[in-house]
Amino acid sequence: MKKVLFTLLLVLLFSTMFFAQGPKYIFMFIGDGMGTTQTNAAQIYKSTLGNAEVPKLNMLTFPVQGMTTTYAANAFITDSAAAGTALATGYKTNSGIISMDPSLNTVLETLAERAKALGRKVGIISSVSIDHATPAVFYAHQASRSSYYEISRQLVESGFDFFGGGSVRYPTGKQGDQENIFDYAAANGYNVIQTQSEYEEFDAMAKTAEYEKVWIMNEEVDSGSAMYYALDKKETFDLADITKTAINYLDNDNGFFIMVEGGKIDWACHANDAAASIEDTLAFDKAIKEAMAFYSKHPNDTLIVVTGDHETGGLTIGFAGTQYDSNPELIRYQRESFDIFTARLNELKKAGNLNSFEQDLMPLVENAFGLYLNSSNASNPDLILSALEEKRLRAAFDAFINGIENDEETYLLYGGYNPVTMSCTRILNQKAGLGWTTYAHTGVPVVTYAMGNGQELFAGYYDNTEIAKNLFALLK
Ligand SMILES: [Zn+2]
Known part of the structure; x- marks a missing residue:
């Protein structure tokens, strides 16, 4: 009997040790402005394209879902800065603030910073400008999301391994009198890639690239320095392409943390443009498929979390x-x-x-x-x-x-x-x-989807700060 008990204890201990091992590879996908209806509309649209057996959107196949509240510290209807800060740090702040507390006295540590400190590689990707609120909350700390140039300086100073997607709003500051941000990045060890041909060259050797740090931006950007709407697709890389490039480049034995934002779902919904919103939701979902392909190779070591920072437009x-x-x-x-x-x-x-x-x-x-x-x-x-x-x-x-x-x-x-x-x-x-009910955001909850090591933490009805708290707990 004693022997049996001892064996049981050993098995228990072993399994606790095994399950305590958090995911080495963490993906966080944020659909800006993506509530349940944005996803549902994209699914319904896909179902009308003449295909009788329409597969579910990738994110809808995830085994665990939760409902997530999105309010800011000072408003029921949040903006992307406060919602992003909650998702990146686990703390509520006021709308407009980038990863600092409402009093602006405390700089809040982000998941990306913790991952970097733990020796993981870090990648930050967005289809809008990379100095926009959602990507910024992972690497910058600012009183105002509008401090684009200062945010881009902090991008360079973060030392993160990979940035990709849109460009920046003000490369030389709002008055055009500051040091060119791309020169600053190059001086700080970044390989700055701004053309499609350079991107393709890098992509071909991303798995073995020797560069210290990389910052890739799309050659074709709109007046807001964002990648074009998927509906107006150009010839250059899309969100799935750059996500795949990041995975190839960042894959290493110590693991990685990759954040991918589908930023223009929000912009389309502000303008109450369902077609643009749907196509960008599908482009975002296509990027999720790249993470799922990686997951299938490392199922025990990978976690993918997909969420929206808030709903936009009151789409129904x-x-x-x-x-x-x-x-x-x-x-x-x-x-x-x-x-x-x-x-x-x-x-x-x-x-x-x-x-x-x-x-x-x-x-x-x-x-x-x-x-x-x-x-x-x-x-x-x-x-x-x-x-x-x-x-x-x-x-x-x-x-x-x-x-x-x-x-x-x-x-x-x-x-x-x-x-x-x-x-x-x-x-x-x-x-x-x-x-549509509004040209702004709404206060309805969003859906969070999870797949992989730690997925069970994301079931239920909880606040957006819980997502970051869970991920901090898994980042060991
Ligand atoms: Zn918005």
Whole structure:
């Protein structure tokens, strides 16, 4: 009997030791603005593309899910700085603050900093500019998320092994009188890669690269220094490509911590553009697949956590005008993001080539959104404008050409965006049965998904600070 007990004790001890071993490789994926509906809309959209057996989004196949509250220290509806700080440090702070406490007296240690201190390699990736709030909370500490140049200095000073994605907002500061940040990075040991050809060269040898530290940015970025919307995909690397590059480069026996942000889901949802949001959610999900491929090779040593920092736009499946009907396949008629369409409108207006609603505007609307004035050439009868929709679009065109009012009603209608663009996305989304309630964030909880060593910690209903606390506990 004694012998049996002793053996049992040994087995217990051994298994405790075994299970106490945390994951060597940790992935944290943050879908900015990605609530349950953003994911659900992407899944529904995928299901309409003619494939009877549509597989689930990668993140939806994860074995563990939890519901996560997102509020900031000073607001029920958070911003990305406060939500990111909670996810990166385990502490609540006020909106706008980057990994410091609300009094600004305490610098909060981040998961990435702890991982680095423990000898892991660290990679930070974002589809928006790398000095934006969500990536910044992992390497910077600032009173204001708008201190872009100071944040980019702290990026260089972090000494993290890999940065990738968009560029920076102000390489030489807001006044253009500061040291060029890329020179500063190069002087501090970073191999700074800014073209697609250099990226491809690096990617081909990422597994054996000898560089000390790498900072890769996409050659094609928009006016906000972010990568283009997946809907407007260019020829350069996408979020999945750069994630795979990071994995190859950072893979080592001591392990790594990699954070990947799908940043433009949020931007699309601010603009109430469902098509852009869906395509960026799918691009984010494709990046998750790269982590899953790594996981399948190291299942005992890897943990993947996917979450949203908050929901944006108040997106829902259902609209008063369509009641119980929905028609999500209409979303695929949209060929470009609100951003590209708005730039096109502004250019034509400036050149004096946007005068007639029927002759000048409608061909553009047909091309970009598939919306038609009458049935003569509509590719889908569901895309013909109703009398009310036509009235709204004409009013928006009038506002755009003759000047927009600065009043409450105008804000509710267009949210500060181009009135024509906003009307087009709004009409198309509503025809599809999708509704929006705000141009800002909302306070609804988001879903957190987990797979791998430590996954069980992420089941249940908990606050976003718990995600970081769990990861700190697993980082040993
Ligand atoms: Zn936002």
